[in-house]
Amino acid sequence: MEKKNSPSTVSRRARPAKAPLSREIIVQTALDVLAQGGLEGLSMRKVAAALDTGAASLYVYVANLSELHGQMFDAAVGEVSLAAPANETWREKLKRVLISYLDVLMARPGMAQLAQATIPFGQNTLRLVEYMLGLLREGGIEQERAAWGFDLLTLYVTAIAAERGFREARSEVLTHVKATLRNISADEFPHIHATRHAMTSGEFARTPWAIEVMIDGLIHCTFPPLDTLPGQPAEKGRS
Amino acid sequence: MEKKNSPSTVSRRARPAKAPLSREIIVQTALDVLAQGGLEGLSMRKVAAALDTGAASLYVYVANLSELHGQMFDAAVGEVSLAAPANETWREKLKRVLISYLDVLMARPGMAQLAQATIPFGQNTLRLVEYMLGLLREGGIEQERAAWGFDLLTLYVTAIAAERGFREARSEVLTHVKATLRNISADEFPHIHATRHAMTSGEFARTPWAIEVMIDGLIHCTFPPLDTLPGQPAEKGRS
DNA sequence: ATAACCAAACGAACACCGTTCGTCAAGAAC
DNA sequence: GTTCTTGACGAACGGTGTTCGTTTGGTTAT
Known part of the structure; x- marks a missing residue:
């Protein structure tokens, strides 16, 4: 969302200590997004945006949206x-x-x-x-x-x-x-x-x-x- | 889908006697599309394509996808x-x-x-x-x-x-x-x-x-x- | 210290989606 | 014959999931 890396390679300094992604963080963030916007408002892009990254980054930890849904459900059942x-x-x-x-x-x-x-x-x-x-x-x-x-x-x-x-x-x-x-x-x-x-x-x-x-x-x-x-x-x- | 009207106005002759649209025909076609592709495969565009027209044409008879869903359900309950x-x-x-x-x-x-x-x-x-x-x-x-x-x-x-x-x-x-x-x-x-x-x-x-x-x-x-x-x-x- | 490597991160693109808008043509009304 | 209405429709907007190829930062090997 708040990225500005138009020059050469200053970008890494503008985002210095970003917490690394993980399956748990993604699932938790997805639950937050769900809580705010319902199932209609839940999308890979929105979850990624809430984590200040792009949708593609999530696919390292989650196979697809359907699997994310499953993980979210089980976390909630907990x-x-x-x-x-x-x-x-x-x-x-x-x-x-x-x-x-x-x-x-x-x-x-x-x-x-x-x-x-x-x-x-x-x-x-x-x-x-x-x-x-x-x-x-x-x-x-x-x-x-x-x-x-x-x-x-x-x-x-x-x-x-x-x-x-x-x-x-x-x-x-x-x-x-x-x-x-x-x-x-x-x-x-x-x-x-x-x-x-x-x-x-x-x-x-x-x-x-x-x-x-x-x-x-x-x-x-x-x-x-x-x-x-x-x-x-x-x-x-x-x- | 099968439209070819690149020249000036030959199009009306290429599609001479198309049956006019109607709410019933749209709902029935939508049920056919559903039968073939499930809910995932049902979209305004697909229904319109099955009727050999564009999605926008459907909005004369149906307010939106949600209303179409409702009409489809009631038709099925019949x-x-x-x-x-x-x-x-x-x-x-x-x-x-x-x-x-x-x-x-x-x-x-x-x-x-x-x-x-x-x-x-x-x-x-x-x-x-x-x-x-x-x-x-x-x-x-x-x-x-x-x-x-x-x-x-x-x-x-x-x-x-x-x-x-x-x-x-x-x-x-x-x-x-x-x-x-x-x-x-x-x-x-x-x-x-x-x-x-x-x-x-x-x-x-x-x-x-x-x-x-x-x-x-x-x-x-x-x-x-x-x-x-x-x-x-x-x-x-x-x- | 330098080079090589690897996996996480990501930008761009693809093929869809619902919906809206402006336009066009055909028939009805006059 | 002209105006008016209305159904049909192409194009576009902003969204979606997912993939591909590239970049990049940290780790390991030399």
Whole structure:
């Protein structure tokens, strides 16, 4: 950004003690850029600019933007708190860690979308997965249900965070939607009309509620549906 | 693309009977482009090229790319089948329509990501929402639980479709992940080690299973948590 | 002290992208 | 026949990820 090396070779004096680049510094700076500008405002060029260098310099430490995304996600997952009061039940602990994960996803705009676009298997992610699987097993949920259930839970939390992120990013569209919903025809769409307030309510209560619903389902569900495993779904049209 | 109008004004004769543009044609062409190249391969320029015109021409009918995305999504939702055998229970019908929705999301690569990026309230979407809410009410699930539950169900189906889309798009990363998972340390991550096969299994059985889990949870859950509505979550750290 | 070497850093370029602007031509209205 | 409107469009602006070839500063070998 602030480079002025038009003469011969004075440049190295104008930038005397620049801290050397590193993977960690790049990832941390990228998280800062994300925090300020969201996922739209995150680009190799912007991150490089924040480090007072050019985009090409980053490619020494990071293969491409996609890999940087992955590194950023895992670094963020490292901020999830796994601590819990010892007297809590497994269910309370599970809910607690999921909410902490949700907090991390919502701390920086665009982090949830980043989580959705990332196939997540860094060190911090593994630690989190291990912890959650342990809790489900502690609750007596067997192997397969635990694996699938963990996926169900995290998928939902990530999705709800991403959805909120989008709505914050484009609030103009959202107000338009709310107007449409408010004036919706009671004849053509009676059920939507009846629930039109509930649909946009409970911004914060909703996620804990959904977590409870899914854990309840996980406990009551009679599956693991071994019968459907061999011969495809046996359900309706899988194309 | 195939324009040759270097001389004076012969161009109009070289392109005599071009079908006029329209919103519908643009949306339909965009869906074709999406089907072929995924969301990455969808751009105003590509859609315009497929219509043998320039990108600027599209802006007469579509405000911007984001609005085009919205129109594309609603058009796709129109393909969801709401038909069901009359003797089915509300629960079977609900599962059926959700699977049909999943099919639509997976029919074109990138459609699920598009669904996640869209705030969905076109005509076809409203029809689908109305239908699903009706089924939930038919099942005796009261107003608020139905509204939130519908959101939970669709959010999950969309998320699972998007996740699969990503994995297809970047299979190189996925194989790497699978290798990591296969050789994972049994000491450091015992639970992951134990469930490492279940975690990547059941590609197709998983979604019907998760739908059952969520409906079970929806039925058994004692909520709607009116107690948490007035004073924020009363849970842990909402930032 | 000097020469050789190497890897990090970087400037420039390529091929894209969304969007805007000014212009042009064809049909409608008069 | 003339004016007016409007859809179509070429060109351009400022952005993007990524690559290539070169520079450069510090380290090692002579």
